[in-house]
Amino acid sequence: MKILVCISCVPDTTSKINFTNNDTDFDTNGVQFVINPNDEFGLTRAMWFKEKNNASIDVINVGEQSNETVLRKALAIGADRAIRIDSKAIDSYQVAKNISNFIKEKSYDLIIAGRESIDYNGSMVPGMISEILNINFITNCVSLEINGSNATAKREMEGGIETLTCELPLIIGGQKGLVEESDLKIPNMRGIMQARQKPLDVIAPDQSEFKTKTHKFFKPEDKKEIKMVDPDNLDKLIDLLHNEAKVI
Amino acid sequence: MSIIAYIESSNREPKKSAYEVISYAKNISEQLSAELIVVAINVDKTNEISNYGPDKIIVVNNQSIKNFNPKIYAEVIYQICIKNSTNHVILGGGADSKFLAPILSIKLDAGYVSNVVGAPSNYEPFTVKRTSFSNKSFCDVSISSKNKIISISSNSFEKKKIRSNPEIIEFDAEIPDSKITQASVDLSKGNISIADADIVVSAGRGMKGPENWHLIENLASTLNAATACSKPVSDLGWRPHSEHVGQTGKPVATNLYIAIGISGAIQHLAGVSSSKVKVVINNDPEAPFFKAADYGIVGDAFEVVPKLNEKLKAFKAENN
Ligand SMILES: Cc1cc2nc3c(=O)[nH]c(=O)nc-3n(C[C@H](O)[C@H](O)[C@H](O)COP(=O)(O)OP(=O)(O)OC[C@H]3O[C@@H](n4cnc5c(N)ncnc54)[C@H](O)[C@@H]3O)c2cc1C
Numbered sequence: 227m228k229i230l231v232c233i234s235c236v237p238d239t240t241s242k243i244n245f246t247n248n249d250t251d252f253d254t255n256g257v258q259f260v261i262n263p264n265d266e267f268g269l270t271r272a273m274w275f276k277e278k279n280n281a282s283i284d285v286i287n288v289g290e291q292s293n294e295t296v297l298r299k300a301l302a303i304g305a306d307r308a309i310r311i312d313s314k315a316i317d318s319y320q321v322a323k324n325i326s327n328f329i330k331e332k333s334y335d336l337i338i339a340g341r342e343s344i345d346y347n348g349s350m351v352p353g354m355i356s357e358i359l360n361i362n363f364i365t366n367c368v369s370l371e372i373n374g375s376n377a378t379a380k381r382e383m384e385g386g387i388e389t390l391t392c393e394l395p396l397i398i399g400g401q402k403g404l405v406e407e408s409d410l411k412i413p414n415m416r417g418i419m420q421a422r423q424k425p426l427d428v429i430a431p432d433q434s435e436f437k438t439k440t441h442k443f444f445k446p447e448d449k450k451e452i453k454m455v456d457p458d459n460l461d462k463l464i465d466l467l468h469n470e471a472k473v474i
Numbered sequence: 475m476s477i478i479a480y481i482e483s484s485n486r487e488p489k490k491s492a493y494e495v496i497s498y499a500k501n502i503s504e505q506l507s508a509e510l511i512v513v514a515i516n517v518d519k520t521n522e523i524s525n526y527g528p529d530k531i532i533v534v535n536n537q538s539i540k541n542f543n544p545k546i547y548a549e550v551i552y553q554i555c556i557k558n559s560t561n562h563v564i565l566g567g568g569a570d571s572k573f574l575a576p577i578l579s580i581k582l583d584a585g586y587v588s589n590v591v592g593a594p595s596n597y598e599p600f601t602v603k604r605t606s607f608s609n610k611s612f613c614d615v616s617i618s619s620k621n622k623i624i625s626i627s628s629n630s631f632e633k634k635k636i637r638s639n640p641e642i643i644e645f646d647a648e649i650p651d652s653k654i655t656q657a658s659v660d661l662s663k664g665n666i667s668i669a670d671a672d673i674v675v676s677a678g679r680g681m682k683g684p685e686n687w688h689l690i691e692n693l694a695s696t697l698n699a700a701t702a703c704s705k706p707v708s709d710l711g712w713r714p715h716s717e718h719v720g721q722t723g724k725p726v727a728t729n730l731y732i733a734i735g736i737s738g739a740i741q742h743l744a745g746v747s748s749s750k751v752k753v754v755i756n757n758d759p760e761a762p763f764f765k766a767a768d769y770g771i772v773g774d775a776f777e778v779v780p781k782l783n784e785k786l787k788a789f790k791a792e793n794n
Contacts, residue, residue: 237607239721243611317585319579347589347606347608347725348589349576349588350579353573353576354576357548357577358580365572366569368715384569384670385662390656391655391657392653392655402723437619438615438617438618440614441614441615441616444611444614446610452765453768453769455771456771457772457773460781463753463769464786468789471751471768473672473673474697474730474789
């Protein structure tokens with residue numbers, strides 16, 4: 227089984243979000259980039275298929291050279307090969323198009339992406355790839371089993387969970403549940419050493435069309451002062467919620 | 475030229491989010507003098523839709539697609555777009571809409587922006603405001619392609635009643651075969667989903683253990699609210715993962731978010747900050763959540779929550 231995991235490189239969740247160049251660019255100063263959490267659940271699930279079904283794992287990212295540190299981490303966790311499509315990611319369409327072009331001639335059985343990235347939260351790339359390549363797609367995926375050429379996946383939907391079956395190839399948008407938090411692995415020394423020897427191929431983008439463009443960032447307005455209520459005067463809270471906030 | 479508002483439904487009725495989506499689309503249709511078409515799949519109750527000003531309602535009633543399937547639903551909407559020379563498709567932020575939208579964007583060769591929180595600020599180029607970095611910031615995004623898809627965040631755009639007398643059209647869509655089979659569905663019983671709720675009662679590690687969650691559930695039931703939790707609570711298995719909210723869980727954008735025994739870590743706040751009003755109950759006056767909330771109570775949840783519940787019950791009894 228051949229697996230491709232799409233890796234988005236995102237600011238660590240504790241990062242302070244600031245902007246530069248007149249608020250047109252994200253300020254990467256002092257920010258540590260990590261594997262997008264949803265993608266890391268997927269990569270860890272892929273590792274499980276590698277151990278159990280002898281799957282091979284490639285990881286791919288569309289981005290600039292600075293993302294290679296994050297790709298090396300994916301190799302240290304256990305991926306066999308990394309591919310970086312050398313292009314600044316402008317929008318999801320351009321990313322999906324480039325990844326699809328890469329996938330086209332390969333024969334991946336399973337493509338794993340995250341439900342969304344925690345920087346732009348688009349929930350777009352895997353769905354777009356599925357349509358460009360006409361392959362099955364399941365997002366909000368919280369469980370995945372492969373049996374021969376058949377997949378059984380669970381999707382979190384509003385108000386419940388549905389179990390879906392289909393044939394491979396399949397692309398999923400994964401999230402926690404694929405594996406648990408406690409299954410995530412911090413790469414060990416051996417993994418980190420091995421990762422240095424593993425291939426990290428840089429390929430040129432073969433298309434650069436994009437359809438959307440981010441112009442300016444804004445920070446949320448400053449929060450107004452909190453009103454404290456005495457725990458012995460809960461009627462006051464009810465009054466505030468009813469008459470002032472008008473939410474009950 | 476036409477604009478399509480695709481609305482989600484449940485039990486053959488439009489979901490609550492539908493009217494926000496239609497109002498958003500109505501505004502654009504007025505700006506562009508374009509026809510507004512509401513598209514609904516397997517819906518009978520279309521009366522209320524006419525209160526939000528569509529020119530047409532296109533209904534696809536077909537038992538063979540009673541289960542949501544993103545590829546098929548995208549294909550059906552695509553067929554309607556082609557027939558009606560549609561350039562703009564507006565959808566809500568529900569899980570199903572966000573599942574089908576990227577597929578539709580490829581079919582229509584459309585630029586797609588999700589998590590949109592405001593009406594277009596400009597039409598040349600078409601520009602909208604969306605959230606980014608998990609609600610830690612916003613950004614203006616423009617779409618350069620002729621066709622455009624917008625998915626709006628729930629609770630971010632005001633519903634506006636404009637009575638119209640739309641033509642209701644049954645559309646006979648060509649339904650492709652599905653390559654994915656639904657083997658089973660496990661509906662969470664009786665609970666209100668976080669996405670649909672006006673009020674969310676959320677609790678963290680401060681509740682000490684799953685055996686104490688009846689306090690949270692009782693309060694939620696009084697308020698007709700959904701229950702949610704912080705990440706460690708779901709990681710510890712005290713509550714299902716589906717209740718995990720925050721940057722790596724579900725986003726919350728309700729009218730009222732009540733956080734009980736939650737410290738207010740940056741990742742938690744990122745996901746819930748779009749809620750309109752936030753109440754914090756925590757016994758530590760230094761808990762960071764107090765800096766991000768509207769109303770706060772410093773106190774022991776085990777005392778405050780049951781008392782608050784009793785008082786709210788009395789309030790509800792009086793006000794109903
Ligand atoms: C990559 C990453 C992603 C993450 N994503 C998320 C996410 O999406 N969502 C999320 O929630 N977290 C997330 N976290 C975890 C986050 O950093 C915090 O650890 C977590 O939110 C803390 O949960 P908590 O507030 O329930 O627990 P704690 O931080 O332990 O806080 C418990 C609170 O309860 C209070 N308390 C204790 N006893 C009582 C009492 N009797 N009455 C009232 N109050 C009491 C305490 O004062 C304290 O403030 C993420 C972390 C990482 C590293």
